[in-house]
Structures are given as structure tokens and as C-alpha cells.
Amino acid sequence: MGLDSRAVTGPMRRLIATAQNGLEVIRFGGLEPDSSSSPYQVVERSGMYRLRRYYPDSDTAASGPPVVLVPPMMMSADVYDVTRDRGAVGILHAAGLDPWVVDFGSPDKEEGGWDRTLTDHILALDEIVDRIHAYTARDVHLGGYSQGGMFCYQAAAYRRSRNIASLITFGSPVDTLAALPFGIPETVATLSADFLADHVFNRLAITGWMARTGFQFLDPVKTVRSRIDFLRQLHDREALLPREPQRRFLDTEGWVAWSGPAVADLLRQFVAHNRMVSGGFVINDKAVTIAEITCPILAFLGEVDDIGQPLAVRGVRKAAPRAEVYEYSLRAGHFGLVVGSVAAQQTWPATSEWVQWREGMGDRPVGVTPMAAPDPDGVGDTGVSISSRVAHTVATLADVGADIGKGIAEVATGAVRGARDLSGEAARALPRLARLGQIQPRTRVSVGSLLAEQGRRAPQRECFIFEDRVYTYEAVNRRIDNIVLGLVDNGVRPAMHVGVLMNVRPSAMAAVAAISRLGAVSVLIPPGPDAVAAARLGGVEKLVADPENLDLAVATDLPVLVLGGGDVRDLDVAPGADVVDLERIDISDVQLPGWYVPDPGLARELAFILFVGGGPTLEIKRITNYRWALSAFGTATAASLGRGDTMYCLAPLHHSSGLLVSFGGALAGGSRIALSNGLNPAKFGEEIHRYGVTVVTYTWSMMRQVLDSQSLHIDASHPVRLFIGSGMPPGLWWRTLERFAPARVVEFYASAEGDVILANVSGSKVGSKGRPLPGSAAVCLAAYDPLTGRLVEDERGFVRPCADDEVGLLLGKPGAASEALGNVMRGVFEPGDVWVPTENLFRRDADGDYWLLDNKRSVVVTAHGPVYAQPVIDVLGMIPRIDLAVSYGISLGDDDIAVAACTLRGKKAPTAAEITAALDTVPEGERPDLVHIVPSIPLGPSYRPAADTLRERGMPTPTVRSWYADRETGTYRRFTKAVAARWTAGATGAAPAAR
Structure with a gap:
């Protein structure tokens, strides 16, 4: 029987075709498709970008609504024009729109490219919107893919939506910690992002090949499958050519480098601290929040997108409460949202219809719906529905047989996620408690040293926010050192009592830190009628004041050093007053003396003097460095403060809540400190969102003025998780919980003398002062008779400890690192014991929680x-x-x-x-x-x-x-x-x- 000639020639032709096509791939990197790119003109050019206008000579360029597309940092601008007939710009142009594309270029090929920051990209977009608006006389529809969409959100927030008709994003996460690739636990992600931002990308960039490899690693199964499919069809040129531009783009041509500073900004602000949701991210030294976006938003999300996962994308609904937010959901992965058949058939036609609808030229597109809250039924941790995940995974894994490994990984991820909250708390709390336990009387610890330590760890981290301006640790420590020179030049020496009479402002905290850095004692004087008496009681030798309190400071008849309020001003000073303007001193000629040692304060030494009471009952409250550190690390532990927190410091520094809880807790936790220029209910809601405030400090009835204000605008999207302070009445406590749900209140009590600190951490018993903080003094209630004003003794002559619910005087045991500055009691409950009495009477309930009754007097x-x-x-x-x-x-x-x-x-x-x-x-x-x-x-x-x-x-x-x-x-x-x-x-x- 003879052989059929087709049985021989068919395989031969296939082998020859495979060889020819393979040689072309080896020589040129791929097959040369017949399709070409869309025509464009570079309209604007700068060191940061080239602005492309596509089809510049067409009629739509003159009449169509402008749509600006922004690529992510790691991807070429050609992502929007991979193929002329099926690419974004071609489809938008065919629909009558005027497409523009931002080309950031590649940092490795641009002058100064490796030094680009996140701010540079946002300011570039800010400039581009202005230019296109001026060029077309129309508002701009601003769109971006992946991180490009994040840029669009950030630029719109920075501009407060000025001249932006709408925002369109494609797979752009907002709540980055809601759903991380591979189900990475939040704690691991935040700690890793912090470390990488501070210690890796401050000196390392990402090259194009690294970006490509990282992207492919995020979906290795799909990468392997696509390469196998390519090899299987290498003989069939006609079948490969339609997908060849997309393959070449993903494999080689589409990737550009990332600059290290920009990656560090991205990791620090939007992964470690998730500030797209909470607000308070920093652009051009200004605090910005997505909550200020008011233009309409359309977010495309892929039902099987493992990078811009649906739950993370939908975070914009919470982050931008003032905007109309819509979504379009399609079955696609991350890249398929913008390139490929699904994008050509759904994404870009829907984008065109959206723009026409917002311009009043059509109806709302089919598939565009108001963004929904995540559905807990049928949705996993990522927001990808279980049915979609199963269908996509089965289809993807069928070719490579990797379902077992994937399943094991998902089980492991679930277990890690279940434990992440506990591990996160432990990771923050244990080092702080261990550090407290290591402090001995001669240990060097102080405000100045902790600020310097934070500055060494991460000099470019944000330290303060005040009046929308952000100050880094590097800038703050430089300011402190300059104040030190001014103080030294005016005779301030170690152990000197230096009064601080200032309102809430960064200069007040810098003054306190500078006094600490010198080893002197800050006497924090409350502005008001008791200022003169406080200066006398505190033994003040020199007084630092701001311009607003200058007259009050002069009335003390002490030498006054004026600080804050800017360096261009004329001080209205009475003739003969001893006043020096520190802002006008030329410190370049000041030499530090030989005795100067920065931050010499020991734990046992006096660091601050506060005041309690008023008028005839005005008393001093002495705070050692150890006591300050105890409160600082204790607060950071109780409130679980971290680098992602921003603490809104309403309490003044002269109050213990301001000095010990706000300032101290934020420094110990590495949190940002947002300062408000006095309690202003009208600004409260605005600054909460703009600064991304997660923790608010208070004193007594302070929150009453905020809650009673008609100008307070707070909704469920607020970022506040905690209120911390002391003295809040229970009725006001409940009102605060109701208005700011689901935030909690942590109420503190700190004794005037000794190291007693109580905290109601759980908040379950409104009005209770809680229990002793870990690391603070051991406490005991001594039976007390208020009728005689004496402690109650037993038959042996020792003081009787209180039973539950019995009235007693609170006593605290002096710690190893503290030295009692006031009265001590010995032989109280047993021979040789030592206790420091407080002034307050308490009851302790059966659960061990303490309830304040009154001052004994x-x-x-x-x-x-x-x-x-x-x-x-x-x-x-x-x-x-x-x-x-x-x-x-x-x-x-x-x-x-x-x-x-x-x-x-x-x-x-x-x-x-x-x-x-x-x-x-x-x-x-x-x-x-x-x-x-x-x-x-x-x-x-x-x-x-x-x-x-x-x-x-x-x-x-x-x-x-x-x-x-x-x-x-x-x-x-x-x-x-x-x-x-x-x-x-x-x-x-x-x-x-x-x-």
C-alpha cells in the first residue's frame, strides 16, 4: 500500500514554517505584524513627560471631548496603542473622542530620571490637565490603568477636581490592604513595605526587565501557558499575528524602569499606610485626601484580577464619599482590562459611552452601575467571587496541572490571614514593653533622643502636619538643632528651668524637644490668668513664648525668647522688656560650648513640670524622663499606634494628654502628628479627612464643642479609629461613639506623682479608668475613711487593702527606673514596702477595673x-x-x-x-x-x-x-x-x- 503524499508533505511544511517563524523570532524578537500604531503628535515636552495627542489632524481632535490616558510607572505609554484597530486610542477616536496619552518615558533614559518621586508624577499630571484645558477649552476626562489610575485619583484630589470632567480607572486599587496579591497577610505587607521603602528603594531602582519579571511572577501560570501556546502555534503565522503585538509588548517592549524614590513613596504611603483610603498622603509637602474628589468616577474591575483585586478597587467608594462612583465589572485579568479582545469589545466601547453620557450626548452605558459595597456572600478575602475564581482557575490550570499547589497556597494564606491581627499587635507591643523593661535610672531617654532616633531610622518620614504642610523628621530635627543654638546663645544651660508659653504649633513641640536636647527642664505654662503664678511656682529662669502669648510672657518680668510665627514680623514689645526674637538670630556664628552633649537626659532626671488646678489651688506636677517614656510607650502599646497612624493633637502641650499621650505616644509609635491651630470645630471634619487622621486626642469635654458644631461634616467614610485622652464624661463618650462609629475611646488616668497609669483599653465599660498599663507602676487601693481623711488600719497597724467596690486611696509602687519626686509611704501593707500615694479615691470592681470617685480633698x-x-x-x-x-x-x-x-x-x-x-x-x-x-x-x-x-x-x-x-x-x-x-x-x- 502506498503512502499518501499529504501525510508526508503536511508535517514537512509545518516543520519548515516553524523553523522560518522561529528564526524570525530569534532575529527580530518576534513576528512582524501587518498592523501599525496610531498616528500622534507630541504636543508638550518636559523633563518628566511627553504629551501625545492622537489623530491630531482629525475632526474629532477639534470637537471631541478630551480623554487623557495615564500609564503605570512600570509600563510604556504604548499600552494604549498595542494595535491600531483594537487599541484604546483607536477605539476612542472612532467613537468621536479626542484621545491624549501621557508618556513618562523610562527613568533610565531621562536626565534625572532615577531621582523621580511620586510627587513629580502627580505634579506632572496637574500641569498636563491645565495645559489640555487651556488647549481645548474643555474639562478633561482623566483615565489611568493600574498605578496610572492611582495617579489620576491622587492628581484629582490634589486639584480638588478642578477642570476634571470625570475619572476613569482600570484595575486601580485604592484600599490596597483590603486585598493583596497572593493573599499576602496585611501585617507582612505593611512591615515589608516599610522596610523596603526605608532601606532598599532609597538606594535601589527597578529596571525594566525587573518590572517585567515581577509582573509575570504575579501570574506565573498564565505566563507559562501563553508561552506554551505560542510554541504550539509557531507554525501557524496567521493564527499568531493577531496576538503578536500583545505578546511582544508583555514579553519585551512594554516595560520601563521605576525610579527608587517613586517606588519608596508608593510603598510607604499607599501600601504600608494605605493612605488612599485614610487620607493624608503627601504631595509637594501638602497633605491630600481622596475625600476631596467631587467629579464622577468610573472604575473598571476585573472579576479575576489578582493584582487590582475587586475589593481593593472598590475601596474608592469609601475613600471618595463626595463623588458619584460607578463601576464596570468584566471577566478579565489585570492586563486584559486594557489590552486584548475583552478590552476591545467591552472596556473601550464602555469608556467611550461613559464620556458621551457625562457630556450629555447619550445614556448611561449598559453595564455601568453605581459601585456596590462588597458582598459578603460568595466573595473571598480578595473580593473576587468564588464562582469566578473557580471557573477561571480551572480553565487556567487545566493546561499545566498546577491546581494542587495553588490549592495548598490558598489554604495556607487563609491560615495566615486568620492570625494576622494578633501577630500585628504582638509585633508592635512586645518591643515597646521590652524597651520599657530595660530602662534603668541611668538610662539615657528623653523627648529629644526619641526624635533623633526616629530621624536616624527614616529621615524622610513625615513627622508633623500643620496647616496642610508636612514636615519630615529630617526637617524637624534640623529645626530643633537650630533652636538649640539660639537657646545656648541666650544663656540656657542644662538643668535650667525654661518656661514654654505657646499655643499648639510645631514650634512649641520643637521648643520642648530643643530644651530636652540641651538637658534642661521644660516648664509648660498654660496660657491664661495663672501664667505669672505658674512661672513662679515652676522656678522659671527664662521663658520661650510665641507672638500670640508675648504680652502674657512679658508680664512675668522674665527674659523672653520669642519663637514661631515666621521669621518676617515686627514684635510689639514694651520699652525695657527683656525680649529676644529667636527667629532673627544669625545662628551661623554660634559655637556650641564644650559642655554640650545632645540629649543627655537620664531616666531618673526631671524633664517637665506641668500644672494642675488653678488660682489658689494651682500645683506643680513633676515628670521625669522615665515617666514621660512610660506614658509614651504605654500609650503607643495601648492604642496600638504605628507608622500608618496620624494622631490629631487637639490637647495642648501644657496638659498631660498633650505631652504624655499625644506627643509621647505618637513619637513612641512612629506615628505622624497632625496639629490644629486651636480647637476649631469648623476645621475638624475637613482636617480629619485631609490629614488621614486615625487617632484623635482630647481632654475632658473638648469633643463637646466638636459634636455640637453645625459645621461638622462627618460620615461613615471617616478614617478615625480611636479617641484617646482623659476626663471625657460618659454621656459625651456615648455621643462620640455614636457619631464616629466604629471608632473607640481609650480613656487614660495618670497620677500627679509616681508612675501610675490606668487605661480603659477595651472601652466596654464607659466611664471606667480601666486597669494599669503594662510596664506602669503596680497599684493598690488602701482603705480610706473620707470622714476623718485617714487611711484605715487593721489590728496590726498596717493599712488594710480594699475589697472590691470599697472606697480607697490609689497608691502606686515606685519602679526600678524611677525616683520618687514627692511623698513616699513606707511600711504600708507590710514591713519595708514603699508606695507613692496619689490624691484620688477609687473603687475597683470585681473584674479589676478602676472607677474614679473624687480627689480626697x-x-x-x-x-x-x-x-x-x-x-x-x-x-x-x-x-x-x-x-x-x-x-x-x-x-x-x-x-x-x-x-x-x-x-x-x-x-x-x-x-x-x-x-x-x-x-x-x-x-x-x-x-x-x-x-x-x-x-x-x-x-x-x-x-x-x-x-x-x-x-x-x-x-x-x-x-x-x-x-x-x-x-x-x-x-x-x-x-x-x-x-x-x-x-x-x-x-x-x-x-x-x-x-
Whole structure:
């Protein structure tokens, strides 16, 4: 039987064709397709970009809406024109639009390219939008693929949407930590991104071949499959040619280098700290937030995109609450969103229809829908639906048999994700607690040293944000060193008490750090009527003040050094006043003396003096370096502060919450500090978003002014996760939780002397001061009799420890690294023990949580027993109609009576029944004798409600808004003139029962 000639010639022709095509690939890198690229003209050229206008001579160039397409850093601008007939620019042009493409070039081929930063790219886009708007006299539709889309979001936020008709993004993640490639755990990603940004890409760039390899590594199965398919069809030129431009683009031609600084910015701001969602990313030294975008947004997302995963892309819905946000979902991977058959059939036609709809030339495109929140049913950790994932994975893996390995990887990823929160907390907390345990009395630790340490670790990290400007650690430490020169030139020496009388501003914190760097003591003086007395009590020798407090500083008759407010100003100084303007000193000639050693402060040494009380009760509060470090690292641990946090410092430095919690906690946690120029409710909501504030500090009733403001605009997209401070009334606490859900409140208590720090970390018991912070002093409640003002002793003469729910004086044990600066008690509970007493009375519940009752000196001792202020204030403040409350004592005859005064949130007062119900939770003998409504309650500099003025007025005037305690019935009844007359005519001050 003879052989069929076709059986021989067919394989031979196939072999020859394979050889010919293979030789062409070897010689030229690929097959030469028949299709060509689209025509364009470079309209603008700069060191950062070349701006291409496609089809410049066509009619659509003159009449069509301009669409600007931005490539990602690692990809050539030709990604939008891989093939003329199926590429983005060709399809957009055919639809009557005016396509433009930004070409950033490749950093390795541009002058200064390796030094490009993220800011350079955004400022380039900012300039491009202005140029195209001027060129066409039309607003621009700005679109970008992958990181190019992120650039578009950032540029629109930077411009606040000016001259931008809409944003169109393709696989561009916003919430980068919501869904990471390969299911990488968040903790691993953030720590790795931080390390790479600070220690790798500050000195290393990514070449084009590295970018190509990394992209292919993200989907190795698809890469291998595409190469196998290419080899299998190498004999069939006609089958390969349609896909050849795409293959060559992905394999060789489409990749460009990344500059190291730009990659570091990307990793630091948008991976490690996820600031596309939280806000507060930095462009040109300004804080910016996506929340300021107001133009419409269309986000294309791939249902099987493992790089720009759907959950990450949909983060824009939360990040841009003021914008109309739409999505178009299609079954495609990351590259398939913009190149290939799916893109040609769906992506670019839908983009054209979107632009026409926004221009009023058509209806909303089919498939474009308002962006939906992630669906928890059928959606995995990435946001890729399980059905899509299974279908795509089976199809992809069928050719290479890798399903087993992939399945194992997904199981492992799930296990790691389940443990990531716990590991993240431990990774942050354990080193801080270990460091506290290593501090000994002679350990060098101080504000100045911690700032210097953070600066050495990452000099270009952001330290402060103030009035939209961002200051790096390098700039802050340089400013501190310059202030040191000015202080030295004006006679400041180690251990000298230097007063600081300044409002909240970066210069105030720099002044405190400079004083610390010199080894001197900062005496933090509250601006106000007590300034002169505070300077005297604090032993101040020189005073640093800002221009706003200059008159108050001069009134102390001390030498005044003026700092802050800029270097161009004229100070209005009284003749003869000893005032030096530090901003005008020429420090270039100042020589540091031989004794100068930077940051010499030891743990045991005095670092700060704060003040508590006011007027005749003004007292000093001494803070050692150890005590400051304890509060700083304790706060960072309790609040789980990290580099991704931005702390909004509303509390002034002269208050312990400002110095110990805000400033200290942020420094210890490596967090940014956002400063507000005083409490301004109108700016609060705006700055929260723009700065990306995650933690807000407060004192006492400070948040009340924010919540009561009509100008406060806060919605569910706010980035705040935590409020930390001290003294917040429970009613205000609940209001804050409700308005800023799901944020929590962490309430602190710190003793005036010793190392006692309590924190209500869980927030589950509103009003409680919580438990001792890890690393702080051990505490104990000593039984206390408020009637005699003495501790209660047992039969052996030792003080009796309190049982649960018993009133006691809080004592703290001095630590190994601290030296008691005040009174100490010895032999308290057993022979030889040493304790430092606080001034405050507490109860401890059965769970071990501590509840503040009162200062031991302000307990009102009445005929029916002691009345503690804090429980009364707490329960009255929980009445919805009550705003603020204070409790105080007044003398009536030979005895005292307890009075509670309240202000209202509205016009309607609570009823006697509501007052009775609220105070029923307080033990009967500890309830106030009188409750009355007052027009206002004065607030101190730290927003603490003060009762001094009300106490001085004596007996409240009977009104329809005053009630007295009827001890016989256990209720509160209307306080009338007749009842008042009986009280004042009685033999004792004790409130008699009604008759």
C-alpha cells in the first residue's frame, strides 16, 4: 500500500514554517505584524513627560471631548496603542473622542530620571490637565490603568477636581490592604513595605526587565501557558499575528524602569499606610485626601484580577464619599482590562459611552452601575467571587496541572490571614514593653533622643502636619538643632528651668524637644490668668513664648525668647522688656560650648513640670524622663499606634494628654502628628479627612464643642479609629461613639506623682479608668475613711487593702527606673514596702477595673455621709437632655451640703423622675442634696468643667429647674422657696425631709 503524499508533505511544511517563524523570532524578537500604531503628535515636552495627542489632524481632535490616558510607572505609554484597530486610542477616536496619552518615558533614559518621586508624577499630571484645558477649552476626562489610575485619583484630589470632567480607572486599587496579591497577610505587607521603602528603594531602582519579571511572577501560570501556546502555534503565522503585538509588548517592549524614590513613596504611603483610603498622603509637602474628589468616577474591575483585586478597587467608594462612583465589572485579568479582545469589545466601547453620557450626548452605558459595597456572600478575602475564581482557575490550570499547589497556597494564606491581627499587635507591643523593661535610672531617654532616633531610622518620614504642610523628621530635627543654638546663645544651660508659653504649633513641640536636647527642664505654662503664678511656682529662669502669648510672657518680668510665627514680623514689645526674637538670630556664628552633649537626659532626671488646678489651688506636677517614656510607650502599646497612624493633637502641650499621650505616644509609635491651630470645630471634619487622621486626642469635654458644631461634616467614610485622652464624661463618650462609629475611646488616668497609669483599653465599660498599663507602676487601693481623711488600719497597724467596690486611696509602687519626686509611704501593707500615694479615691470592681470617685480633698462630707463628685457627674451626664455637670459642696450653717449643677443640650429640662432614676444608681448616702440647672458652666484651659464660680455663689436660687433630695421617699422633688427657707432656718446644714 502506498503512502499518501499529504501525510508526508503536511508535517514537512509545518516543520519548515516553524523553523522560518522561529528564526524570525530569534532575529527580530518576534513576528512582524501587518498592523501599525496610531498616528500622534507630541504636543508638550518636559523633563518628566511627553504629551501625545492622537489623530491630531482629525475632526474629532477639534470637537471631541478630551480623554487623557495615564500609564503605570512600570509600563510604556504604548499600552494604549498595542494595535491600531483594537487599541484604546483607536477605539476612542472612532467613537468621536479626542484621545491624549501621557508618556513618562523610562527613568533610565531621562536626565534625572532615577531621582523621580511620586510627587513629580502627580505634579506632572496637574500641569498636563491645565495645559489640555487651556488647549481645548474643555474639562478633561482623566483615565489611568493600574498605578496610572492611582495617579489620576491622587492628581484629582490634589486639584480638588478642578477642570476634571470625570475619572476613569482600570484595575486601580485604592484600599490596597483590603486585598493583596497572593493573599499576602496585611501585617507582612505593611512591615515589608516599610522596610523596603526605608532601606532598599532609597538606594535601589527597578529596571525594566525587573518590572517585567515581577509582573509575570504575579501570574506565573498564565505566563507559562501563553508561552506554551505560542510554541504550539509557531507554525501557524496567521493564527499568531493577531496576538503578536500583545505578546511582544508583555514579553519585551512594554516595560520601563521605576525610579527608587517613586517606588519608596508608593510603598510607604499607599501600601504600608494605605493612605488612599485614610487620607493624608503627601504631595509637594501638602497633605491630600481622596475625600476631596467631587467629579464622577468610573472604575473598571476585573472579576479575576489578582493584582487590582475587586475589593481593593472598590475601596474608592469609601475613600471618595463626595463623588458619584460607578463601576464596570468584566471577566478579565489585570492586563486584559486594557489590552486584548475583552478590552476591545467591552472596556473601550464602555469608556467611550461613559464620556458621551457625562457630556450629555447619550445614556448611561449598559453595564455601568453605581459601585456596590462588597458582598459578603460568595466573595473571598480578595473580593473576587468564588464562582469566578473557580471557573477561571480551572480553565487556567487545566493546561499545566498546577491546581494542587495553588490549592495548598490558598489554604495556607487563609491560615495566615486568620492570625494576622494578633501577630500585628504582638509585633508592635512586645518591643515597646521590652524597651520599657530595660530602662534603668541611668538610662539615657528623653523627648529629644526619641526624635533623633526616629530621624536616624527614616529621615524622610513625615513627622508633623500643620496647616496642610508636612514636615519630615529630617526637617524637624534640623529645626530643633537650630533652636538649640539660639537657646545656648541666650544663656540656657542644662538643668535650667525654661518656661514654654505657646499655643499648639510645631514650634512649641520643637521648643520642648530643643530644651530636652540641651538637658534642661521644660516648664509648660498654660496660657491664661495663672501664667505669672505658674512661672513662679515652676522656678522659671527664662521663658520661650510665641507672638500670640508675648504680652502674657512679658508680664512675668522674665527674659523672653520669642519663637514661631515666621521669621518676617515686627514684635510689639514694651520699652525695657527683656525680649529676644529667636527667629532673627544669625545662628551661623554660634559655637556650641564644650559642655554640650545632645540629649543627655537620664531616666531618673526631671524633664517637665506641668500644672494642675488653678488660682489658689494651682500645683506643680513633676515628670521625669522615665515617666514621660512610660506614658509614651504605654500609650503607643495601648492604642496600638504605628507608622500608618496620624494622631490629631487637639490637647495642648501644657496638659498631660498633650505631652504624655499625644506627643509621647505618637513619637513612641512612629506615628505622624497632625496639629490644629486651636480647637476649631469648623476645621475638624475637613482636617480629619485631609490629614488621614486615625487617632484623635482630647481632654475632658473638648469633643463637646466638636459634636455640637453645625459645621461638622462627618460620615461613615471617616478614617478615625480611636479617641484617646482623659476626663471625657460618659454621656459625651456615648455621643462620640455614636457619631464616629466604629471608632473607640481609650480613656487614660495618670497620677500627679509616681508612675501610675490606668487605661480603659477595651472601652466596654464607659466611664471606667480601666486597669494599669503594662510596664506602669503596680497599684493598690488602701482603705480610706473620707470622714476623718485617714487611711484605715487593721489590728496590726498596717493599712488594710480594699475589697472590691470599697472606697480607697490609689497608691502606686515606685519602679526600678524611677525616683520618687514627692511623698513616699513606707511600711504600708507590710514591713519595708514603699508606695507613692496619689490624691484620688477609687473603687475597683470585681473584674479589676478602676472607677474614679473624687480627689480626697474635694469630697463633700455631709450629715448623711460623703458625696463623691465623679459618680454624680457621670450619671447626670448620661441623661440625654443634660450637657455638662459638676458637683461641689457649699456650707449651710455648721455643715456642708452637696450640690450638682447641670447645663442643658436643648431648652427642655429633665423631669424630677428622670433625675431620681439617674441617681438611683448611686448609693443613697452618696447622692447630692440639690440638683439645679444653670445657664453655663465655666471651662478651664483643658476644657474641664469648673465649679469654683458656682460654689462662690452659695445656695442655689429655687426655680422650676431645681430639685432637692427627699431622704424619706428616696426621690428628688421640686426645690421651692419654702423648702429653701426651712433649710436655712434649720439648726444644721443637712437637708431636712419634706413635711
